[in-house]
Amino acid sequence: MLGTLSVELATQLHNIIAYWQNYTPDETHGGFLGKIDNDNNATPEAPKGSVLNARILWSFSAAYNLQPDDAALQMAHRAYEYICRYFIDPEFGGVYWSVDFKGEKLDTKKQVYASAFTIYALSEYYRASGLKEARDQAISLYQLLVKKSYDVDKTGYMEAFTHDWQPIGDLRLSAKDANEKKTMNTHLHVLEAYTNLYRIWPDKKLRIQIQTLIGNFFDHFIDPETNHLVLFFDEDWNCKSDTISYGHDIEATWLLLEAAEVINDTVWEEDIEEMCIQVADATITGLDTDGGLWYEYEPTEDHLVKEKHWWVQAEAMVGFFNAWQISRDQKYLDIVVKSWAFVKDKILDHKKGEWFWGIKADGSIMPGEDKVGLWKCPYHNSRACIEIIRRIGMRST
Template sequence: MKHNLLFFLFLTIPLLHGCSASQEVDSEVQELQSALEKSLKENLLDTWYPKAVDWEAGGYFSDFTFDFELKNSPQEKMIVTQSRHLWSNSKAAMLYPDEEHFISAAEHGFQFLKEKMWDKEIGGFFQLVDRAGNPLLEKSPLKTAYGNSFGIYALAAYFGATGDSAGLDLAIKAFHWLEANSHDPVHKGYFQHLDQQGNPVERKTDTPSTSDLGYKDQNSSIHLLEAFTELYHVWKDPLLKERLEEMLLLVRDTITHDKGYLVLFFESDWTPVSFQDADRATILAHKHLDHVSFGHDVETGFLLIESAHALGWGDDKKTISQAKKMIDHALGYGWDSEVGGFFDEGYYFEEGVPEIIKDSKNWWAQAEGMNALLVLSTYFPEDEKDYYGKFRQQWDYIQNYLIDHEYGDWYPGGLDKQPEMKTADKGHIWKANYHQFRAMAHSIKVLADLQK
């Protein structure tokens, strides 16, 4: 990564004296790093842990109120959330080795994945279990590539933090289960929906048009890319490398539209699912399947660069160019230039400019956007879009509208657009802390590298 951002910062600061300008730049970057470190540790991690660890039943609690109290709910546990908590505790254990509760929480979470969420008879992770770990097959009858991707992601991080070979063994087992059941040897990529036996679910003619059942999709694809990257760091397997490269090329060259945004759903042969030729009412009725998701676009820009580096491609020009194109598209059409933040959804009703169809700003997209902007600034420090300036604006936005400075963690959505989110639940099976943690920790690392 080309860390020439400091040179760019020199150009943007009035030059009083060379030495004083350099000191001002160093001071600014250090202050940003310190602010992120303080928020990551005190506001995010210390709010969640150890409170979220379910020492009695195993794994982690899912549901928390706005003021971060445990909800009086069934506390069902989904593989995605449980894996994200395991990943967070594993990474936190490496960042803060003197705080033993992180490693203990990681070991605890691993046991729940291994003993309760992994299907010991057939393989693959159950999608949803009750608090004690009993599969809720009537409520969630399918296994998914998306859920299994996060299991692999967390287990690889757990092995990296602990050296526990049982964690790596289970990650490898999950990878091979996906290979045998979910991987498409003809058209490449992975089938998202699988029955409990591991058979891909075919889309039938009577499937509702608004359902995503039986489609391939961008979301499971980008997180398989992320999971394989994490696993490849600790397991240099030739087949894994082949699948990692396959997913990178698929996401970069097929799933990403020529305009620079991710197509959301596909037929098995990667024909896009599109309603663009339909009337406006039909388009909006099917927008779950077909819209521009600016948050996924900026997140994917970062994931592509990360995966290319894991493969040893270094600063691959085509990959970086595509990442830039995606982030530029989000900045051009989904960025709030007044206060910062990326809007949730847009749609190309016509060929020209996408219309914003949902102007809220969910928490995870803002975290991913902050990280992506900072990463891109290190490659293009002199770009007129001023990625570093927008990174700073995004961090200000997050502090002003997303971080709960009273009760901890982040609101589910920016208060500038959704003030009611101030009293919304802080935790549920689709909201934990992985996006915030990953984005902030990586931004801290980039800022530290810049100071070197």
């Protein structure tokens, strides 16, 4: 079973990387196109997002680090050069949210989430390229986040700022998010970024930041009664939502354990392993009979958002594989296999490449969504392939 899974995911990783190599470079204005639809029709004048470009950089770098390939490394170089030239703010530091198709500044707010993904990507790129400037840039962005965004009194990171790091009225990542100062999503990806940075720069203060972030999840984000994650808080850590995000629940489990393992904190590892099983079991309630994982649930209205998004399925595969590795309970591995079967059947675009954004309750493709866009990136699906391939390989050695 594991051998077949590894082979299939290796093929899928190759296909994902090939898609982004073949369809997404912007040969006119540099970097990568900002929008491509399900029929692979590009919108050449679409804005270009810092999150999309950071995730492209991470994916090509991570694919190269798993299986060295000159073409992937060249794409990583392309992404790195574009980010440095157009997204890094040379005056105030940090990362612009978006630029236009020519690279001109568009949305200059400093979203901590975007800086986190850039740190994450630069760290991975340094591992692939050995370029000292990339490592230095990642460290600089980290130090700026601690200086400008970290809440020294109450811990945690404020969500967003103006271009010159002043308070901003609209803190949201997207229109669907609550306008609150501290969010689970941003903290999860700050943790992810710092973990990857620690791999290339094992700094003592960075280690403390990672430990504090892990503590934030146990103190605030993980609801001990439901074992689901709370998404939004004000700056004083007062809860501001009850929405359940199944994809974030299962994604957080393995990212938290990875963080503790990378900094070699055995005390946290033990607590996190127990949490991984508890949250995985809570996430099972969001699984449909076909193996797909639903998007969100609103307890107050008893409303299940009956959509199955690509990234949620990718995180389910890794998170439940992680639960199986911890517990050796076959039910978790069975979920992984069934989840991958669902992805192959419903989410992969076998004719035109990449993964669809998602499907609706009736099994139809969600209309009007991107194949490539500000949020539709190669990161979740390529990472799921890379993580499981790596974990199966480690088990067999």
